Amino acid sequence: MTGAVVVEGLHKRYGTVHAVRGLGFTVGYGEIFALLGRNGAGKTTVMEILEGFRARDSGRVDVLGLDPGEKATERTLRERIGLVLQDVAVEPYLTVRETVARNAGYYPAPRDTDEVIGLVGLAGLERKKVRALSGGQKRRLDLALGLIGNPGLLFLDEPTTGFDPNARRSSWQLVRDLRDAGTTVVLTTHHMEEAQELADRVAVVAAGRIVAEGTPATLGGRDTAHVRIRFALPPGTTVDDLPVPAAPGEDGLVTVESAEPTGTLHRLTGWALRRGAALTGLRVDRPSLEDVYLRLTTDDHGTPENRPERSAL
């Protein structure tokens, strides 16, 4: 199988902790792919293996046609990928421009320094020292450093943590623009809205394995799941008067679950209109990406499913 990233049967142990357990996925060229999962699920370990920073125990890993565990092609891989990691060490006394220009020197065909500073929304702050940047501005600088080498593949580790809503949206647009220009993007995020807005495909990691994979719209059967219809009962009626089974909720709204929302809504609204009543607060929802994510990453007792298995000594 070919792809910008191909992972098959990946395993990684830290001593007795089996952090990655036979995990596999493929990222197509020009795709935005998001890894989701609770703290400790194994995402960072996988990203670090892909980036060539951590050795794997077993399994196949192919990144832009190269094996990130192969010393002979380490430099080539470094030049072709861009990284936006947590806690990047940058010189606090350099300016924004000096920092980006210095990193440009590490790559054979970098992008233009000022263009990249503009792309990440730091225009006007070129002469500001890194130590004087706000948290969100610093994160934008991290993004600039990920882009400066003009990478074919960009790894983003929680790229918009600390961003204000405007900065987050403009970063999403920037990442989409990069994708549209041919860049492949692999990211981790804890923000379901980010995954929903940005990712072409998502994979949920739990206990070192992929437990679900798909587009944000279809993950975990979201598109075919029952819809939830909610409304306030008209005055003087009870749930027993309704033409379909309904459950009363604590918030004063009743809930109707339905696999056939068109017919169910027709019966409900017809019933209300015949009585000259309104279904106040009427809402029709499918499970959100967050609903599906929480179901996939929480067991029956509401505890994380991602406790790494301890192998026998």
Ligand SMILES: Nc1ncnc2c1ncn2[C@@H]1O[C@H](COP(=O)(O)OP(=O)(O)OP(=O)(O)O)[C@@H](O)[C@H]1O
């Ligand atoms: N260097 C290490 N030494 C020992 N155990 C480690 C090491 N790095 C990670 N682990 C363990 O491996 C498991 C997976 O960790 P990992 O950092 O890959 O998870 P994650 O999904 O990235 O979590 P987060 O969302 O918190 O970043 C955890 O149980 C973690 O404690």
